[in-house]
Amino acid sequence: MRTIKPKAILAALWMIPLAIVLTTNAVAGDKPNGKELYKANCKACHDKGSKFGEFTPMTLIQDQWRGFFKEKLVPAHKDVTLPGQSIKLLDSLTPEQMKAIEKFCVDHAADSEQPQTCT
């Protein structure tokens, strides 16, 4: 009978959250869903009470979000990996997915017609 080594089990367990994030990020074939991507990639570190500060789309106004995505996102997140992952956050997102997150933030910013908290 074939036995499975504990190291292999641990490796497999580590792969589960990564697979979930990658699957969420891929949203195979469909238009990327900015809200779901925000929840999966941003909320992990920026939820209420987080030491990195709470951020929701309505934390900033539209101009501030545009400026953030243009100038601040990459420098501030270049070394960030999500909890339980080995791949860097910015490497796990395609340009289309990044655009979808930006659009979600801008569309639901504090000065938009439909501000959202991402709940």
Add this chain to the structure above:
Amino acid sequence: MNIRLLLAACAVILTGAASAALAQDPAPSHASYFEHYEGTATCLTCHEAEAKSFFVSQHYQWRGNSPAIVNSKGRQLGKINTFNDFCTSPTGNWIGIIRNSRGETLTKGCSACHAGLGKLPSPEMSREQLENIDCLICHASGYRRDLVQLEGESFEWKPILWKNQAGLDSVSKRISKPTRVMCLRCHSASGGGANFKRGDIEYALAETTRDYDVHMGTDGVNMQCVTCHAGADHRVRGRGTDLAGTDLPGRPLSCDTAECHGNAPHKQTMLNTHAARVNCTVCHIREFARTDATDMRRDWSKTVYNKEADRYTANITLEKNVQPVYDWYNGTSRAQLLGEPARHLADGSVGIMMPVGARSDPKAKIFAFKKHTARLPKLVDRNWMVPITVEHFFANGEMEPAVKNAAHEVYGIENAKTTWVETTRMMGIFHGVQPANRALGCLDCHGEPGRMDWKALGYGGDPMMVGRGRR
């Protein structure tokens, strides 16, 4: 060039330029006036006179002179001291956060749509009251606020950007006259949901076509709410038919005045003859609630639990594409007021707000109405109507304490005994006016079946058939 052609061309160019100007976002007009927004005190630095004029307006006081209410007896009336057949009364429902069993917010109180920061409006002017005015809610594009609990039990409406000074500074400098969007945020949402209360003031009017609304269509003249309703000194023209207060009695708003369409606006004499006794809205608003369904009946005696929202409500009947009902109206109304004997109509219901007028009244015309019915509590021994403190009911579904609490708040009566009565409110329909090619035709009223109840209007039958005494 023919002078008429030249004038026509100029008119087209000017109309186009005006439409384009209105369509653009307002410029940040106050960019250089202040550095940081620090609440209403910042506005008062330059606009104390405007704040004082706003303080005495209906929009702030929620009451005012009521010359159009035939039984007002000179009192100042408004939503703050009357009651209605939707959420009934701000008394006991003014401010606070009510949550369901999941901790989700169900309601924040009537003050959500008051142009103040949470304090009840006082008749006495003070610095505290002036600083309670929320100028930005009507004047700043992109401004939003949320209810924040302060230390203790008190609440305050604060900008959602209150922790983001740079963002708040940016938004607070985008000052303009109120746009349609700013007005519709409150006036479309009243009654508990999109278009619930009024029926003819829909969010759809924010961005619409000329065919949908001939005045507000962005492909037409693109009029803002304030184009018609702005009076002077923060006073608003027009009271519909069922508002208690008249903000600007000296300047009533009507389609048929010389400043708008005049009293003979049609090319056909027959149509102008109709206009003498038929208000424009009758033919030019075929139906209302064309995008969002409206509340046509609210039965507070029947509790409904919405499992998905974990929220209790009255039993509300929503309808879409509703055909108006028609009645005579001479510009005045009769209100059912708190602490006065309930007046029952011919059908047995209590008339909450009814238009005054009759065929025999030369000042009356036939108007289009939304007829809203409800079931509300009434004191058994005094024949007075009772509102409901609905806020906690939304969370716990307990109606009896909600009624008893309201009787205590309004009348000081403990452990009140009440019964349920039917009520009727007639609400004038004035928005969603459609162009001539979409207006009613002759047979819509004079055909079989027509939409007019001629006998109820005081005629022996269809005046086109009966002939004599048609006016």
